[in-house]
Amino acid sequence: MFERAPEMNSPQIEPKRVTLTISQAANHELEVKLAVRYAKDNTWASDPSSDRLVALPQQLLDAYAAWRQNYLVYGRNRGLIVPSHPIETNVSISLDDCDKLKDKFVTEFDRWLSGLTQIRENLLAHVSRAELISFVVQTETNDPQLDLALHRLPWNEWKFIHKHYDTEIALSTKHGPIIRREGGKLRALAICGSYQQPEHQLDLNPDLAALSEHLANSAIELEIWTAEPTQTTKLDLLKKLDRSTYHLLFFCGHSSANNQIQLNDRESISLEDPRFQRILTELRKRGLILAFFNSCEGLGNASILMSAGIPYVVVMKELVHDIVAQEFIKYFLKSAIEPNKPIHLAVNQARSKLQWLDKLPHGDFLPVLFQNPDQPLFYINPISTETPTTPQLSTDEPVKPPTSQWLTRWLFGAKSAPIILGGLVLLSLANLLFFIKTNNSNHQKNVRQISTNDVNSWISAGDRILTGSHEDRDSELGHTYFSSQQYAQSAAAFDRYLGERGRANNPQFVIFSSNAKAYQQVATSGGKILKFATSVPLGNNQEIATEILRGVAQKQIEFNRKSSTLQLVIIIGNDDNSSDKSQKIAQKFVEDPDILAVVGHNASNASEEAAKVYNRQLVMLSPTSFSTKLKKEDRQDSISLLLLPLILL
Incomplete structure (x- = not known):
């Protein structure tokens, strides 16, 4: 069930894996290597190429800091829970201010990536818009802080990719072996926090409704575990995880940059706890393939989950408004259960819809997919009764025939x-x-x-x-x-x-x-x-x-x-x-x-x-x-x- 669905891949649309690997080089530079392989047999689809980049210029770091500061101030005025972040509260921030700072952040990011000349040429020569590709940026800098800074960048705003390809850029860190599973019914566990203190309260009912509607109605065996607001429940949850088999794991609630998930007002679980990491490793061995944490500041959590060998992880990069989280899980599940829809495109479609949320800017900046670049494409519903077609991303413009786009780019490109x-x-x-x-x-x-x-x-x-x-x-x-x-x-x-x-x-x-x-x-x-x-x-x-x-x-x-x-x-x-x-x-x-x-x-x-x-x-x-x-x-x-x-x- 977890293998690539052969029905959708005609000889003209053989899926490819595109991986950009970033590592440290001499003279405060980063080396970026490109690998393009066929997903079917992992053979090379092009010669490898590489470029050098300056290691995160200060203008780019400053642009991120300015955008984030204004995002938090603007969001706090509209209900975003900002528990302990030092932000200025005596300033007036407009939506236009936020948009301008976002544009500056993206512009500096694009300027930094302009040095990838060999990689861009190689991609255009060997990957077309008509092809189904998974695109992964893998960081191997051996510096956790540098990796974290790279993960915070707006990779899915890279204008070159927007112009030439229809895909979602995933991230990757240290990861485990690929997971293979033969058939059987998918089992999902949804962990939901429960909070009574005013500063912690979240409305998780929409999350639960979306899970029940889309998973339970899709012949997936769904189990929902909800924390008790005032009682000790952590041990019960750990025992359940330690002895059960799940393929999909969802968490809805509070989490923080210190790699903890909050179960209720009193209890939390540290993902860095060796006992919990052992449980994660066992879950992966029993078939856990997707972890979806619909909670704040999840980049650190994603790295830990990837290190445990879970091949697909979805988190939020920053603090996230309750409504944004509710809408994202709803859109994601609705898309992911479509026949022959790979997970990375389901994330893309759900993320793209967040840009239309009124008065809650830049929600589409927040969700991010982490993925083992060697893992076969994952489909929650890989069997289609209709004539398979190439998956298409959400777009405001009509999708042109893929072959025409391919010809046009080459004929007029140079x-x-x-x-x-x-x-x-x-x-x-x-x-x-x-x-x-x-x-x-x-x-x-x-x-x-x-x-x-x-x-x-x-x-x-x-x-x-x-x-x-x-x-x-x-x-x-x-x-x-x-x-x-x-x-x-x-x-x-x-x-x-x-x-x-x-x-x-x-x-x-x-x-x-x-x-x-x-x-x-x-x-x-x-x-x-x-x-x-x-x-x-x-x-x-x-x-x-x-x-x-x-x-x-x-x-x-x-x-x-x-x-x-x-x-x-x-x-x-x-x-x-x-x-x-x-x-x-x-x-x-x-x-x-x-x-x-x-x-x-x-x-x-x-x-x-x-x-x-x-x-x-x-x-x-x-x-x-x-x-x-x-x-x-x-x-x-x-x-x-x-x-x-x-x-x-």
């Missing part, structure tokens, strides 16, 4: 348009062309003879170096093994080459490695090879060639990972945007009866000359050529698709 175009070409035509090939065995290519001296040195699937490649012993071994059809050894050698510093982004060798693995997969497990070709200007325009090859390499990896019977092999040609070389390379492609289509060529003159050779023998998809001579109505001697100009129109 130099990287060929990446997405090359990838779309491969994925959209692979099965179609394979069908045509296998069902038209009488069709033979009518090869137009052109002199091809030295052309073999311009083409490689992994058996030889091309211009622009950097050789060493491992790459040479890779080529040698590939030529002798020792594909497992070839792939291992290419992977060693790519593992060296600065080489991970070399798409030629990524393709060579993928080709070797594809041949090895078919040799050992059966299946069929789908062979495509691409021709790029490696010699005289390495930048654009690299961008095209990156897109092809990425989609080759994704296609081969998802298919157990079909494996893509990519043949690379280096035409240098030369008309003569393009013709000769085109003839070699036509001579190979197994090549199904060609992605390229880059320049219009190269595409035009190559099209004459293909002569209705090969489909040529030209994502970067603007030549109108390639349009079908203008040519009768080739099958070619002018992809980029048509999309732009």
